[in-house]
Amino acid sequence: MPRRPAVPDRRTLLKALAAAPVLSAAGTLSAAAVPAARAGTASAAAGAPGIVKPLPPEYFTIRGTNAEARFETFRDTGLLTPTDRFFVRNHTSTPVLEAADWRLTVWGDGLHGREPVHFTYGQLRDLFPVTRTALIECAGNGRSLFTTQQGEPVSGTSWTLGAVGAARWRGARLSDVLRLAGLAPDAVDVMPRGLDDPYVTGGVDLGRVRRPLPVAKALDDVILAYEMNGEPLPYDHGFPVRLVVPSWVGVASIKWLGDIQVSRTPLSSPWSTDYYRLFGPAHPPGGSAPLTLQTLKSAYELPFGATLEADRTHRLDGRAWSAHASVRKVEVSTDGGAHWRLARIVDRPVPGRWVRWTTFWRPRDTGPATLLSRVTDAAGNVQPERTVHNTQGYLFDAVVRHPVTVV
Incomplete structure (x- = not known):
């Protein structure tokens, strides 16, 4: 070297x-x-x-x-x-x-x-x-x-x-x-x-x-x-x-x-x-300490409101990342959170970087549906169902409810 x-x-x-x-x-x-x-x-x-x-x-x-x-x-x-x-x-x-x-x-x-x-x-x-x-x-x-x-x-x-x-x-x-x-x-x-x-x-x-x-x-x-x-x-x-x-x-x-x-x-x-702190009822009167680390997220690489055909297998791709540690696993739900399963992580997880993930879905019923994904990192952090509100809208990390329509 x-x-x-x-x-x-x-x-x-x-x-x-x-x-x-x-x-x-x-x-x-x-x-x-x-x-x-x-x-x-x-x-x-x-x-x-x-x-x-x-x-x-x-x-x-x-x-x-x-x-x-x-x-x-x-x-x-x-x-x-x-x-x-x-x-x-x-x-x-x-x-x-x-x-x-x-x-x-x-x-x-x-x-x-x-x-x-x-x-x-x-x-x-x-x-x-x-x-x-x-x-x-x-x-x-x-x-x-x-x-x-x-x-x-x-x-x-x-x-x-x-x-x-x-x-x-x-x-x-x-x-x-x-x-x-x-x-x-x-x-x-x-x-x-x-x-x-x-x-x-x-x-x-x-x-x-x-x-x-x-x-x-x-x-x-x-x-x-x-x-x-x-x-x-x-x-x-x-x-x-x-x-x-x-x-x-x-x-x-x-x-x-x-x-x-x-x-x-x-x-x-x-x-x-004045900016890049957390303000609101859930935070100290003068706001939180200045923001430092980002948070964690996962999301589908799919437009909101996308249309998918019924009785056809679809490959769904996405990305996940965390500022706290490398990604450990990504779970997905295709029924609004009633059931979860593991997605396949495509890349080797490295701290400070994102990974691509993929899953397959064959929808049977037509109509609106909600896709979800959630990441867990190596430090044990998991995307929550809701992000604690702050008035300036920083660090949203909740599980994203991704609407699609099956036809």
Whole structure:
């Protein structure tokens, strides 16, 4: 096994940064090192406000500034979500940035020297690269089911199940960048911030999207990704550089990363105080702690309301995943939950990734029917019948009641 190259110490790095050109030799841009799609503005060819890539309706549902993938279309994909089918979650609009102009600034009283340290795109690419295969899932994925399935009102984007995707991400370890910048031993939080436009809601400017991470998580498995599925990040997915925070709610994986504050005291932002907490009668008066881990889900790769023929054997496919542990089993019901049986898991379960599963069903009676699936992970977590309500509709994890009609 090849040895990992040694990471230079901070003094060596600072000298190199001071003398380095905009892009080092290893990081020189070529035609292959920028996204294939170019646009003068983010809405030029999108078909949706503020999104660059094409959004064909057979693959996406437009939801305001966001584009939800149609979950049933994952059926003809593998374990990785094709980049052109990956959902888009934007608070404002996609910025079209140039790698040659990009800088990452690491700053704050949590650094030894307390002086900001800057990294160029090329310098970041010169650091030891790592690859993570990880899901990115919006905390509100499944939000609409609070209302349609549980009869409970919630606020926020009405995602069904398509605000999730899996990709192979390549980049530099956040831990390497922080140590090179001079992380102090008593630093407790880091706050990555994006380069998209400030988010304004209700007439209040909340600034650019930013959210604190505990240093312990930052030093664990977080990367500064510059590639997605073997290609440079597309604009809508964070080009030139984004954070990837495996297993955490999607908002933690800040896109279009611009700077990282490092602090000796806890940090906060509207995305950890006003949003991405659980509010409501079942939760503390000031809300829960800020959301960290995602939850678990399973779903059929089949349109809601699909029509299936009676007296014919149908192969039903789906996916299951858990942020807590690898998938252990998937059970399915074709009679609204009266009876359950095991589905066949197609893939080897790996923590932090989803698996595909399949089952067969030969319906006899015509009329409406309800398909269900539920996942159990290796830590013993099981999808519940209902998700405890919260007013902003986060972390829906209940068994999904999937309506079909047999004819």
